Amino acid sequence: MPMADTATLQVVGVSHMFDVSRPFLQRVFTREPRRILRAVDDVSFVIAPATTFALVGESGCGKSTLARLAVGLYEPSDGEILFENTALSSARAQPALRRRMNMIFQDPYASLNPRWRVRDIVAEPIRAFRLANRPNEVEGRVGTLLAQVGLTVRDGEKYPHEFSGGQRQRISIARALASEPDFLVCDEPTSALDVSVQAQVLNLMRDLQQRFGLTYLFISHNLAVVRHMADTLGVMYLGRIVEQGPAEAIFQRPRHPYTRLLLDAIPDLEQIGRARTPVGGDLPNPIAPPPGCAFHPRCPLANDRCRLEKPGQRMAGTAQVACHAVEEGRDR
Amino acid sequence: MPLLDVRDVTVEFPTRRGVLRALDKVSFSIESGEILGVVGESGAGKSLTGAAIIGLLERPGRIAGGEIRLNGERIDTLAAEPLRRIRGRRIGMIFQDPLTTLNPLYTIGRQLTETMQTHDRLSDADARRKAIGWLDRVGIPAAAQRIDAYPHEFSGGQRQRVVIALALCAEPALIVADEPTTALDVSVQAQIITLLKDLTRDQGTAVMLITHDMGVIAETAGRVAVMYAGRIAEIGPVADVIRHPAHPYTAGLMASIPSLEHRVPRLRQIDGAMPRLDALPTGCRFHPRCPKVFARCRDEQPDLLTAGATRAACWLHADG
Numbered sequence A: 001m002p003m004a005d006t007a008t009l010q011v012v013g014v015s016h017m018f019d020v021s022r023p024f025l026q027r028v029f030t031r032e033p034r035r036i037l038r039a040v041d042d043v044s045f046v047i048a049p050a051t052t053f054a055l056v057g058e059s060g061c062g063k064s065t066l067a068r069l070a071v072g073l074y075e076p077s078d079g080e081i082l083f084e085n086t087a088l089s090s091a092r093a094q095p096a097l098r099r100r101m102n103m104i105f106q107d108p109y110a111s112l113n114p115r116w117r118v119r120d121i122v123a124e125p126i127r128a129f130r131l132a133n134r135p136n137e138v139e140g141r142v143g144t145l146l147a148q149v150g151l152t153v154r155d156g157e158k159y160p161h162e163f164s165g166g167q168r169q170r171i172s173i174a175r176a177l178a179s180e181p182d183f184l185v186c187d188e189p190t191s192a193l194d195v196s197v198q199a200q201v202l203n204l205m206r207d208l209q210q211r212f213g214l215t216y217l218f219i220s221h222n223l224a225v226v227r228h229m230a231d232t233l234g235v236m237y238l239g240r241i242v243e244q245g246p247a248e249a250i251f252q253r254p255r256h257p258y259t260r261l262l263l264d265a266i267p268d269l270e271q272i273g274r275a276r277t278p279v280g281g282d283l284p285n286p287i288a289p290p291p292g293c294a295f296h297p298r299c300p301l302a303n304d305r306c307r308l309e310k311p312g313q314r315m316a317g318t319a320q321v322a323c324h325a326v327e328e329g330r331d332r
Numbered sequence B: 001m002p003l004l005d006v007r008d009v010t011v012e013f014p015t016r017r018g019v020l021r022a023l024d025k026v027s028f029s030i031e032s033g034e035i036l037g038v039v040g041e042s043g044a045g046k047s048l049t050g051a052a053i054i055g056l057l058e059r060p061g062r063i064a065g066g067e068i069r070l071n072g073e074r075i076d077t078l079a080a081e082p083l084r085r086i087r088g089r090r091i092g093m094i095f096q097d098p099l100t101t102l103n104p105l106y107t108i109g110r111q112l113t114e115t116m117q118t119h120d121r122l123s124d125a126d127a128r129r130k131a132i133g134w135l136d137r138v139g140i141p142a143a144a145q146r147i148d149a150y151p152h153e154f155s156g157g158q159r160q161r162v163v164i165a166l167a168l169c170a171e172p173a174l175i176v177a178d179e180p181t182t183a184l185d186v187s188v189q190a191q192i193i194t195l196l197k198d199l200t201r202d203q204g205t206a207v208m209l210i211t212h213d214m215g216v217i218a219e220t221a222g223r224v225a226v227m228y229a230g231r232i233a234e235i236g237p238v239a240d241v242i243r244h245p246a247h248p249y250t251a252g253l254m255a256s257i258p259s260l261e262h263r264v265p266r267l268r269q270i271d272g273a274m275p276r277l278d279a280l281p282t283g284c285r286f287h288p289r290c291p292k293v294f295a296r297c298r299d300e301q302p303d304l305l306t307a308g309a310t311r312a313a314c315w316l317h318a319d320g
């Protein structure tokens, strides 16, 4: 694998399963089998230091699950994750390494303790990892962090419920930056923000990357934001990465039929009042994914092979693409 | 008569350090079958406006002035019980935070059927069938199999779709939708938007659509209101507001949108932050950040003024 020895994060053949069976008794009565949902299915990728790897894909395709796996909040059911060549589980056991990775959660409400003042929420990682000792040092750090996300020192006095959705998202960003991480997983970090605050936060993330070499795993449904941030892009569909490679190349020439469809469905300001290209076909059932290529029921290029055989990733130009049609050259 | 008429609504939070005025004389109306988009700075008061309309302001917040009418009838002065009957049945709300709407202890199927059964006489079997139908319409895959699952078993976007189904299942005349599509990918987003548009066309449902996504606004709304620091900065037809913004804040907002066409090293941003409610500047609330500020802006607060096809609260348009 390229740059394996210098990678910040290596994800190797990782899968994650959820048991979504009904309660045991109910299952017995209705004679239902156990139901397993494979949220992440045999995913591999590498994130080089000081770069941004972005994940995109339909809601429910497994992005947040992968994000949680990447910072060790879930144990993979299968496969391995390395943080700077150290197995993630043992990296998490060492405070010095644990401090260096952090996550901004998709849901800013659920992740802030409602009974704590904002300044204590932001100060908590600073205290926990002893990044500053004297109280006024901690206070100074908290003030700087709040200012960086467009809040003020006096906002620190308040409780989370006194803030709007976007303001709470900014608090969780400030908290994530407080431990001075080198690797930050950002799950929809700006989706609750208006575009002008979003621009400030994205510019800040870029500045931090340039000045301190931060590495990001970045998840967003907003493809314009992704294009702005990503160096490398992974496109997920039903738990699998179907296309990955340099982001610009994929945006300019998407190869996988799903990536193409995704890029076609983007709303834009020119489309005032017009409907966009509807996405055909039924949403797939993640409990019983279609056989062969999971995308085949919605794919305009599907043939018999696609219905039977799961495609593996192959190089196509600069990207790795999991598609029989691309491999066979039927996509042109 | 518009379906919803909001006139000079003011919302205040009494605090130990004095009264914070979070909404200041906000006025707009929505016709049946119309979608009004609402955008604006985070913290500007969009969600509060929605909460005031459905009578769910969190205490100690209160409506301190103005009036809100639904079909001509005052609803801001109603007692708790009649208000509760209007909520859900005549006004549906999609909250910005899907987790607070969903009860973590009940399956989503139970939450949907109970909502429908409080508003309509429906047998359990019918309610369940309808619930599966709504889950299907909002794009939950394998709805019949997942109806007995609990909220935490769904992804962020799936939970948001369940919340949308909950708001729509009682078929209200007005839907206040607070960021209904932000956690959704573009294709599910398209599906939800089509659903909302169909409801406005076929049932004459009116929608107040709060979102940060100008693409979504462009595609769905007829008119859009832009909010800043508790006031409406600009309101008008979507195409005009997007193409020829009359308020400097709207113009700044439009310029901050990242482009899909070309990559820039740095996004344009409006420097500075929105003022805090307890430290509002004199005159126009945007003046400390405004590139076009002039003397009058610092002293006098502008109301909405006609500015071409839109109306903008900005002294640049003092002479029409």
Ligand SMILES: Nc1ncnc2c1ncn2[C@@H]1O[C@H](COP(=O)(O)OP(=O)(O)OP(=O)(O)O)[C@@H](O)[C@H]1O
Binding pocket: A161, A162, A163, A164, A165, A166, A167, A192, A193, A194, B013, B022, B040, B041, B042, B043, B044, B045, B046, B047, B048, B049, B058, B059, B060, B061, B096, B277
């Ligand atoms: N319980 C409260 N106590 C004090 N201030 C409050 C309270 N709830 C909201 N506010 C303030 O009211 C203002 C408006 O909040 P609102 O939630 O309406 O913003 P918004 O426009 O929906 O923002 P966002 O886009 O970030 O969701 C904010 O400045 C917020 O701090």
Ligand SMILES: Nc1ncnc2c1ncn2[C@@H]1O[C@H](COP(=O)(O)OP(=O)(O)OP(=O)(O)O)[C@@H](O)[C@H]1O
Binding pocket: A018, A019, A020, A037, A039, A057, A058, A059, A060, A061, A062, A063, A064, A065, A066, A106, A286, B152, B153, B154, B155, B156, B157, B158, B183, B184, B185
């Ligand atoms: N705790 C859980 N128990 C059972 N199933 C789960 C759980 N968490 C997630 N899932 C399921 O796993 C799949 C992937 O969920 P995940 O949250 O990773 O999606 P996502 O790509 O982040 O979606 P979104 O864009 O909507 O946030 C979904 O089908 C979801 O229903």
Ligand code: SF4
Binding pocket: B247, B248, B249, B284, B285, B286, B287, B288, B290, B291, B292, B293, B294, B297, B302, B313, B314, B315, B316
């Ligand atoms: S009134 Fe003045 S300060 Fe306010 S937006 Fe207009 S030009 Fe700018």
Ligand SMILES: [Mg+2]
Binding pocket: A063, A064, A065, A106, A187, B155, B156, B157
């Ligand atoms: Mg997610």
Ligand SMILES: [Mg+2]
Binding pocket: A164, A165, A166, B046, B047, B048, B096, B178
């Ligand atoms: Mg809000």
